[in-house]
Amino acid sequence: MKQRISYGVPRANGPRIAAIGGGHGLSTMLRGLKQYTENISAIVTVADDGGGSGMLRQDLGMLPPGDIRNCMEALANTEPLMSELMHYRFPEGVLAGQSFGNLFLAALNGISGSFDEAVSRMSEVLAITGRVLPVTTADVQLVAEFENGASVTGESKIFYCKKRENCRIRRVRLSPENPKALPAALAAIREADMIVLGPGSLYTSIIPNLLVEGIVEAIQDSDALKIYVCNVMTQEGETEGYTVSDHISALFHHSCRNLFDICLCNSSPIPKGVAAKYAQEGASPLYADAGPCAALGVEVISRPIATVDNGFVRHDPGHLARELILLHAERSVRIAGEHFKPHSYRAERER
CATH class of the missing domain: 3.40.50.10680 (CofD-like domains)
Incomplete structure (x- = not known):
């Protein structure tokens, strides 16, 4: 559009x-x-722990940037080159599959006083419409409990655990x-x-x-x-x-x-x-x-x-x-x- x-x-x-x-x-x-x-x-x-976000979360101890980056890209009002740059994923090496946008937010997080400040500063760079806000700045994990009593910790593991247990999720909670x-x-x-x-x-x-x-x-x-x-x-x-x-x-x-x-x-x-x-x-x-x-x-x-x-x-x-x-x-x-x-x-x- x-x-x-x-x-x-x-x-x-x-x-x-x-x-x-x-x-x-x-x-x-x-x-x-x-x-x-x-x-x-x-x-x-900010409960994501899979993919490139999970890698940065584990390596740098930061909150997962992926969902927040996607929202900022959606609201961005930038030149086509900047948009292409934010979407770029490295094809090989230690950064294979990692998004430049994730790394850019990670760098801003490193020079900012808090994660939400880093998000705000990246929003300024991208001249976004509106605001993007992490719901919390706490380091949380998602825990799923299933109807058969099984449970698993980690958003990225819920899919595989549900397929294995073959029953519905009873509830999820944060840890x-x-x-x-x-x-x-x-x-x-x-x-x-x-x-x-x-x-x-x-x-x-x-x-x-x-x-x-x-x-x-x-x-x-x-x-x-x-x-x-x-x-x-x-x-x-x-x-x-x-x-x-x-x-x-x-x-x-x-x-x-x-x-x-x-x-x-x-x-x-x-x-x-x-x-x-x-x-x-x-x-x-x-x-x-x-x-x-x-x-x-x-x-x-x-x-x-x-x-x-x-x-x-x-x-x-x-x-x-x-x-x-x-x-x-x-x-x-x-x-x-x-x-x-x-x-x-x-x-x-x-x-």
Whole structure:
């Protein structure tokens, strides 16, 4: 999306959005949202311990940079060369597979007083729209407990342990438990006109944020419109066989009932060939069981927000962002900025 679609509302006066999650799902959504508002606060999990992030975490004792870097790249307003540089991965040697963006953040971390300061300084370099905030600066590990009593420590190990144990995850927790939230993250939630959870991996990208002290309470206390963006497909090694209500139940189990009011799901059809490929891995399109969701106090809204990219089903950043902005305009009782006019959005769904 090289050109911003205008809906009659200047981006500077767009709604204040707190987007909570991690992984590629969150960064995908941010790419779309920045076309509509400059007032974005991405609150990102720091429980990752795999890949290049895990290597830097182990070698340098820093918090994992990967999810945060992805979000900053999504919100960046830089020259094409800088964007290409941030995405570059070393092809060989001791740095094989490592992202330059990760190393750049690691270097800033080395010369900064704290990890969140390093993130802020990198945000300035990339001239990002909005803010990217680690949910906590505590050094935490993710622990998963399974229904058969087995457990495993380390976000990157959960997939393999679940496949081995062949049963559902009962709960996840952080170690150490109840780390303090970054004050700026709590402030962003309190000031938001709309709070969005997801999209992303249920147990490893979204729920870890809810286990940080103060986050759930801040969401509960907010008058903002609260929306959960559900995944398009179930996820191998994490949510095989889950319905939408299973996702909502897991989120409430790890936080509180009525944490959010709306669940936004995909209504775009998945091509049969693509669905068959996913089925070979035990994944399938997520079934929106509206009845059980309503029993949980959540309204399910289905919109065409998915696309197929190189054989993979993904959220379409433009379509997802548009539907979120429309929902805010239609449902929110708060107004984001003096010049924000909900009626200016309403006709867009008919176009």
